[in-house]
Amino acid sequence: MSLDSPNSYLKKTHCILGYKGQTGILSYLLTLDHKRIGVMYLISTMTAFLVAGLLALGVRTELLSPEKIMVTPQQYNRMFTLHGAIMIFLFIIPSVPAALGNIILPIMLGAKDVAFPRLNLLSYWLWIVGAVTALVAISQGGIDTGWTFYTPYSTSARPGVIAMAVGVFILGFSSIFTGLNFMVTMHKLRPPGMTWFRMPLFLWALYATALMQIIATPVLGITVVLLGVENIMGVGIFDPKLGGDPVLFQHFFWFYSHPAVYIMIVPGFGIISDVISIHARKHIFGYSFIAFSSVAIAILSFLVWGHHMFTSGQSTVVNVIFSALTFTISIPTAVKIYNWIATLYKGSIQFTTPMLYALAFIFLFTIGGLTGFPLATLATDVHLHDTYFVVAHFHYVMMGGLVIAMLAGLHHWWPKFTGRMYSETWGRVACALIFVGFNITFLTQFLMGAQGMPRRYYTYVPEYQIYHQTSTAGSYVLGLGFLVMLLYLVHSLFKGRPAPANPWGGATLEWRCSSPPRYDNFETTPTVGDPYDFSDLRYDPSIGGWISNDAPVAAGKAS
Amino acid sequence: MIHDPTQGAFARALRRTATPGRALAGLALGVLLLVLAGCGAKTGSLHLPPEDSSVAPRVDWIYYFVYWICLFYLGHITLVMLWFLWKYRRRPGVEPQASPSHNTPLEIAWSLPPCVLVVFFFVYGFQEYVDISTPPADAYKIQCIAKQWDFRFVYPNGGKSKELHVPKGEPVEVVLESEDVIHSFYIPRFRIKQDVVPGRFTEVWFTATTATKPGEHFWLFCAEYCGDSHSFMRSKVIVHENRADFDAWVKALAKPLSGEEVFQMYCASCHLKTEAALVGPGLKGVYGSKRKVLDAETGREIEITADEDYLRESILEPGKKLSRMGREFPNVMDPSFATKLKKSEVDAVIRYLRDELK
Numbered sequence: 001m002s003l004d005s006p007n008s009y010l011k012k013t014h015c016i017l018g019y020k021g022q023t024g025i026l027s028y029l030l031t032l033d034h035k036r037i038g039v040m041y042l043i044s045t046m047t048a049f050l051v052a053g054l055l056a057l058g059v060r061t062e063l064l065s066p067e068k069i070m071v072t073p074q075q076y077n078r079m080f081t082l083h084g085a086i087m088i089f090l091f092i093i094p095s096v097p098a099a100l101g102n103i104i105l106p107i108m109l110g111a112k113d114v115a116f117p118r119l120n121l122l123s124y125w126l127w128i129v130g131a132v133t134a135l136v137a138i139s140q141g142g143i144d145t146g147w148t149f150y151t152p153y154s155t156s157a158r159p160g161v162i163a164m165a166v167g168v169f170i171l172g173f174s175s176i177f178t179g180l181n182f183m184v185t186m187h188k189l190r191p192p193g194m195t196w197f198r199m200p201l202f203l204w205a206l207y208a209t210a211l212m213q214i215i216a217t218p219v220l221g222i223t224v225v226l227l228g229v230e231n232i233m234g235v236g237i238f239d240p241k242l243g244g245d246p247v248l249f250q251h252f253f254w255f256y257s258h259p260a261v262y263i264m265i266v267p268g269f270g271i272i273s274d275v276i277s278i279h280a281r282k283h284i285f286g287y288s289f290i291a292f293s294s295v296a297i298a299i300l301s302f303l304v305w306g307h308h309m310f311t312s313g314q315s316t317v318v319n320v321i322f323s324a325l326t327f328t329i330s331i332p333t334a335v336k337i338y339n340w341i342a343t344l345y346k347g348s349i350q351f352t353t354p355m356l357y358a359l360a361f362i363f364l365f366t367i368g369g370l371t372g373f374p375l376a377t378l379a380t381d382v383h384l385h386d387t388y389f390v391v392a393h394f395h396y397v398m399m400g401g402l403v404i405a406m407l408a409g410l411h412h413w414w415p416k417f418t419g420r421m422y423s424e425t426w427g428r429v430a431c432a433l434i435f436v437g438f439n440i441t442f443l444t445q446f447l448m449g450a451q452g453m454p455r456r457y458y459t460y461v462p463e464y465q466i467y468h469q470t471s472t473a474g475s476y477v478l479g480l481g482f483l484v485m486l487l488y489l490v491h492s493l494f495k496g497r498p499a500p501a502n503p504w505g506g507a508t509l510e511w512r513c514s515s516p517p518r519y520d521n522f523e524t525t526p527t528v529g530d531p532y533d534f535s536d537l538r539y540d541p542s543i544g545g546w547i548s549n550d551a552p553v554a555a556g557k558a559s
Numbered sequence: 560m561i562h563d564p565t566q567g568a569f570a571r572a573l574r575r576t577a578t579p580g581r582a583l584a585g586l587a588l589g590v591l592l593l594v595l596a597g598c599g600a601k602t603g604s605l606h607l608p609p610e611d612s613s614v615a616p617r618v619d620w621i622y623y624f625v626y627w628i629c630l631f632y633l634g635h636i637t638l639v640m641l642w643f644l645w646k647y648r649r650r651p652g653v654e655p656q657a658s659p660s661h662n663t664p665l666e667i668a669w670s671l672p673p674c675v676l677v678v679f680f681f682v683y684g685f686q687e688y689v690d691i692s693t694p695p696a697d698a699y700k701i702q703c704i705a706k707q708w709d710f711r712f713v714y715p716n717g718g719k720s721k722e723l724h725v726p727k728g729e730p731v732e733v734v735l736e737s738e739d740v741i742h743s744f745y746i747p748r749f750r751i752k753q754d755v756v757p758g759r760f761t762e763v764w765f766t767a768t769t770a771t772k773p774g775e776h777f778w779l780f781c782a783e784y785c786g787d788s789h790s791f792m793r794s795k796v797i798v799h800e801n802r803a804d805f806d807a808w809v810k811a812l813a814k815p816l817s818g819e820e821v822f823q824m825y826c827a828s829c830h831l832k833t834e835a836a837l838v839g840p841g842l843k844g845v846y847g848s849k850r851k852v853l854d855a856e857t858g859r860e861i862e863i864t865a866d867e868d869y870l871r872e873s874i875l876e877p878g879k880k881l882s883r884m885g886r887e888f889p890n891v892m893d894p895s896f897a898t899k900l901k902k903s904e905v906d907a908v909i910r911y912l913r914d915e916l917k
Contacts, residue, residue, distance in 0.1 A: 074787050146784050152757060153740035153786060240758025246741055247756060280647070283660035311743065312754045313761040316692050320685050327677040331670065337636060338669045344643040346656040351648070359644070366636050370629035373677075377684030379614075380622045382691055383607075383750040386743060386782040450606045450622075452747025454782040457790035461778060532660070 032117035033519055035417060037124050038102030042410075044128070045099050048090035050486075055083040057479050060441075060472040066459040073458040077144035080456060084147030085138060085164075089171055090131050092402055093260060096267035097213070098127070098178050100409050101206050103417050105182060107510040107517055108200055110191035110526040115184040119177050126174040134167025146456060148257075151238040151249040155231060162231055165224040172217045175263075179213030182206055191509070193528045200508045200531040201290055202409075205270025208294040209263050212301060216259035223252040247312050254305035262301040264398060266294055268365075268405030269336060272358050275408045276340050278506045279355035280347030283532040286339040293332035300329040310381050319378060326376040330369065337366055352504065353427030357408035360435045364400025368393060371446065388467075389449025392442045400438060407434075407485075414489070415503045419516040420496030421544075426488040433481030440474025500545025505537050511546075611777060611798075612749035613766040614691050619750070621683045628676055691751065694764035698732035701725070705755040706738035706893070707785055708792040709828045718812025721824045722795040723779060725767055726805035732764040743783035746796055754783055770800040788838065791828065818911025821904045825896065832916060839892065840882045846870070846913045852880040853887075870909050874900070 028036050059080050062069050071079065102120065106113050114120050137143065141160015145153055154161045186207055190199070199207075226237050227249075236242030238249040269290070277284040284290065306314065306322030340362055349355070371393045374380040384390060415421050448467035453460060460468065502511040508531045513521050537546045603609040606626070610616045647655075701723070702713040712720050712733075725731045735744055735755040742755040744763055753763035771777065776795035785792065799805035816824070822832075829838035850865050855878055863869055863880065872879055877892035896905075 073790065077784075077787065077789070144786070150741060150784070153784070156740065240756075245758065281649075281655045282658075286661045286666055288661070289666055311752050313756050313759065316689060319688070323685060323688075324681055327681050330677060331673055334632075334673050335666070335670050338666075341636065341640050341643065342665075344640065344647060346658045347643075347647045348649045348653065348655040349644055349647050351644075359640070362640060363637060366633055370633055373629055373680055374622055374625050377621060377625055377680045378688030379618050379684045379686075379691060380625065381684075382688065382752050383618060383622075383747070385752055386745070447605060451603075451608050452745070452778070452780070454745060454780045454790075456784040459790045461793070534655075 030121070032113070032121055034102050034106050034113045034117065034120060035517065035519075037120050038099055038104075039417065040124055041094060041099035041102055041127070044131070045091050045095045048086050048131070049095070052083050052086035052091060053479070053482065055079050055086070057475055059083060060475040062458070063460075063468045064472050066462065066465065074142075074144065076458045077146075077456070078138075078142060081144050081146050082138055085134065087398075088147050088260075088264075089134065089168060092264045092398060093171075093175060094127060094178075095406050096271065096402065096409065097182070097206060097209050097263075098123070098174075100271070100406065100413065101178075101182060101267065104409075104413055104510055105185065105203065105206060106189070107416075107513060107521050108203055108508055109185065109189050109194070110509045110522055110528065111185065111189040112520045112522070114181050115188055116181050119181055123174045123177040123181070126170055126177070130167045130170030130172075130174060132167075133170060134164055137161075137163035137167055148253060150253075151227075151244075151246045152240060155227065155239060156241075162228060165227055169221055169224045172220045175213050176217045179210035179217075183210040183214070186210075191525050191528055197288065197291070198528060198531060199291075200270075201273035201284060201287070201294075202267075202270035204291040205267050205273075205294050208298040209266050211295070212259045212263045212266070212298050215302070216256050216263070219252065220256040223249070223256065226252070247309070247314060250309050250312055251305070254308045255302075258305040258308065259298075259301040261394075261397070262297055264402050265405075266297060268361070268402040269294060271405045271409035271412070272340060272361050274506075274508065275354050275358040275412050276343050277532050278412075278504050278508075278534075279352055279358070280344050280349045281505060281534050282343050282345070282347035283530075283534075284339070285342035285345070287532070290336055290339055293336055296332045297329060300325070300332075304329055307376060307381075310378060311385050323376055323378050326372075330372060330376070333369055337362060337369075351428075352411075353422075353424055353431055354408045354412035354504070356428060356431045357404050357411060360431065361401065361404045361408060364396055364404060364435075364438065368396030368400050371396060383452075384449060386455055387449035388445040388453045388455055391455050392445035392449060395442045395445070400442070404434075407431075412504065413510070414492070415499030416510055416515050416517070418493060418496075419499050419514075420492045421499050421503065422492035422496055423488045426484060430481045430484040430488070433477055433484060435481075437474050437477030437479070437481055441471050441478055442474070444471040444474065497544070500543045502537070502546040503544065505534060505539065505546035507531055507534050507537065608748050609769070610748070610750075611767060611769040612746075612751065613768055614687070615748070615750045615768075617687050618691075621680075621687060624683065625680055694732040694762055695730045698730040698764050699726070701731060701733050703733045703735045703744065703755070704738060705735065705742040705744070705781070705792075707740065708781070708788040710742075710744070710779065710781075710792070710794045711824065714809045714812060716809060716813050718809055719816075719824065720812060722776070722797055724797045724799060724805060724808055726802045727767050727770045727798050727800055729802060730764055730766045732762055735761045735763065740785050741783050742781045742785050742792070745780045745782035746777060747780070748777045749796075752782055767796075767798040770798045771796070788828070815901075816904055816907065818907035818909075819915065821900070821908040822911055825900065826908070829892070836885060836888070839888055840884050842912060843916050846909075846917070851883040853883055855879050855881065867909055867913075870912060871905060874905055874908070 028040060031037060058071070059076065062071055062076055062079075102114070137160045141163060143154075143160050143164055145161065149161060149164075186199070186203060229235050230237045230239060230242065230244065234242060236244035238244045238246055240246060273284055273290055304322060304326045306318055307326045310319050310323070371389070375384055375390065375393060411422070411427060444467050448464055448471070449455075451464070451467075453464045453467070499515040501513065501515050503515075504511075509526055509528060510517075512526055536549050538549055539545075540547045607619055607622065610619055700715065703723070704711045704713065709721060710723070712723050714720070723733075733744065735753060736759075737755040737757040739757060741757065743752060744755055745752040746765070749765045749767070751763055751765050753761050755761060776797050779794040779796050781789060781792035799808060826842070831837050831841040832843060834841040834843045845865050848865050849862055850869075851860055851862055853859070854861050860883055869880070875897040877894055877896075878890045881890055882888050893899075900908075
């Protein structure tokens with residue numbers, strides 16, 4: 001069990017077949033190393049993002065005109081279903097915790113791996129099995145229900161929904177195992193000196209996320225089992241023809257999916273806290289507020305699911321209660337923004353690519369958060385519900401929030417786990433394109449939605465065409481931004497300047513090991529102080545990175 | 560002590576012309592201009608369509624109340640951020656300055672105003688919502704039956720229509736039911752929406768405050784995704800100037816429907832009046848023509864003449880002989896026309912196919 005001994009378990013079992021210094025494909029596919037598992041998650045989730053992103057461009061292109069451009073209504077409905085399902089289940093939920101979290105969490109803790117490396121590998125393979133099952137079911141079963149799978153439409157018309165649900169069920173276990181693994185790791189493997197309140201905020205965010213994954217995801221499993229029981233045994237649960245209640249499905253679905261929204265965004269908060277502090281060389285403002293608010297959000301997120309159902313026919317009293325609870329969750333979320341801005345005060349702000357993404361996040365997430373108010377306010381939600389206003393709102397939160405935060409984290413830690421620097425110039429160009437394209441695409445959708453354009457529409461009345469065309473034009477700019485990003489990131493892997501151990505001047509532990517880290521991360525367990533105290537670091541132009549004042553080249557004998 | 564990895568003319572030019580600060584400022588200004596335009600009412604505004612029901616002005620008032628406060632928040636957050644970005648940008652010889660890393664009074668101070676504001680949002684939204692969701696006892700009642708993919712309205716005298724007709728200035732309660740999946744009844748210009756859930760009745764009410772001009776209408780959309788033709792599931796709302804006009808119109812409904820009216824109400828959401836196929840084959844020229852069909856009993860493709868018997872059978876027992884004209888059509892036609900349509904209505908629509916859609 002001793003992870004620290006020189007002949008440790010980890011060194012012997014770097015790969016499930018035994019560590020022999022392999023670099024072949026099997027040494028990746030069967031690895032127990034958290035960084036390699038993280039990289040596999042990263043490649044898988046980014047592939048999912050690419051596919052779902054291309055589907056989104058297809059959807060937007062079709063909407064250039066109310067007439068048919070390239071697909072029939074049926075194909076269009078399948079396209080937006082695939083877009084939503086892939087983005088949510090295969091990209092957004094696993095992207096930050098499973099991909100970036102796996103790579104960074106143990107290093108941030110100064111640990112050699114997560115607490116259960118084999119379980120970690122199992123999570124990844126469960127993810128693959130779940131993803132393949134779900135994708136085969138969606139594409140072969142012709143599922144066109146939207147990612148929400150509302151009954152009775154989903155069950156009456158589409159038998160493939162059950163197969164799809166099995167895939168989601170398996171994905172759920174992947175998510176639960178990752179959550180458990182991270183939670184145990186944070187409890188048991190913190191290095192000497194790292195008390196709970198000296199954990200970097202990214203770890204607090206991952207902790208809150210793990211909590212939600214463990215509590216909420218089983219409900220998704222239960223829902224899937226109930227769907228199966230109804231479908232196979234004919235017990236009336238959700239289908240009114242059998243005496244069931246379709247609104248009950250919505251309760252089950254959102255009881256999972258609303259916390260899932262926070263499973264998606266909370267890790268983003270953690271990334272932003274760390275990136276802003278490091279790139280402004282300033283101690284994070286209000287550490288304990290940010291840490292507690294992540295946990296508060298995790299708990300409150302279980303109490304607000306009914307706000308997705310204000311027009312569903314649930315009782316007025318229930319709606320009023322959910323409206324009130326929804327407002328309570330907005331406070332900790334909103335006030336975090338002030339903490340980030342206060343962190344900038346009297347700092348030394350460098351406009352690196354990760355920082356630009358973090359700043360873009362603040363602007364976009366503020367819009368995303370504020371546009372939640374007219375949706376939480378009952379009278380205005382009646383008008384705005386199920387229109388493009390909602391579509392724009394959750395894209396500002398999910399994409400302007402989580403995806404942009406994920407990109408901030410990706411660019412922030414890219415030198416660490418690849419050992420290469422990317423082109424800052426192209427990084428900034430891509431960030432600008434994504435920022436501008438995103439706003440053109442989705443600001444327009446707020447207006448279109450408030451004007452009454454319902455979502456999930458293949459065709460529309462002519463008054464909305466100008467909005468759709470503007471939005472589609474924006475989406476092409478957005479797509480171009482991502483293309484540029486793909487090119488320079490891949491280029492950096494082959495031609496990038498070797499990264500120093502600490503290119504940005506971070507004080508958290510991952511910047512103390514080499515870039516990329518050796519396979520067991522640290523030779524000796526490091527000790528830690530305040531993760532946001534940068535006074536001990538100075539810039540060394542000869543290596544293009546930051547080093548400790550007293551220990552010239554600390555643990556990081558770069559590459 | 561500046562770490563700046565960007566070099567080259569392009570990078571310098573980019574920095575000169577498009578600092579992130581300026582890009583953000585430009586965007587913020589653009590957003591501001593965009594939204595300042597947003598304060599009309601009767602004629603509609605950049606944000607909201609015209610207000611044509613009694614609740615619309617009150618809902619819009621709350622919308623703008625929330626909106627201006629949100630805009631204030633977005634504005635000052637963005638401006639303070641830009642100010643800090645400019646003032647504390649990294650430059651040679653300037654080190655970060657010491658400042659406290661937390662300040663409890665400040666943190667409480669900026670948490671309090673949002674706490675108070677959301678109470679106002681909640682209370683206004685809640686009060687208005689209770690009004691929106693409580694129909695007055697004396698409201699005129701219309702029944703609405705939603706199915707894939709149209710709405711049908713039944714008035715107190717038993718008359719049916721595909722478009723919703725209502726009188727101006729009187730509360731109207733629409734009782735909603737669904738024959739298949741969940742739909743949603745949404746009239747943007749009235750600011751009302753209510754899901755139509757199979758297995759239960761839901762209600763929605765409104766008082767129209769603007770009469771539609773002849774030939775004009777308000778849109779009624781299905782707002783809950785319901786399958787292939789979800790986006791085609793829309794209807795028109797026609798508001799009569801006064802109760803007398805409306806009553807006359809309802810009275811006329813009780814007359815037997817003409818063949819064209821039957822076609823419009825029951826057939827037109829899937830069949831076009833031309834030869835082009837929609838969900839089902841186009842019906843122009845169908846009467847008397849030679850048709851390739853799939854005989855469900857034998858499973859073979861046969862050729863028949865579309866005479867009265869064939870058309871009647873196709874209406875009353877839709878799956879029996881499926882059209883194979885041009886392509887294979889799925890067997891999705893509503894099988895319940897045998898009970899839904901009167902015999903005289905079936906006769907009328909067949910006469911319409913024979914005489915009008917030659």
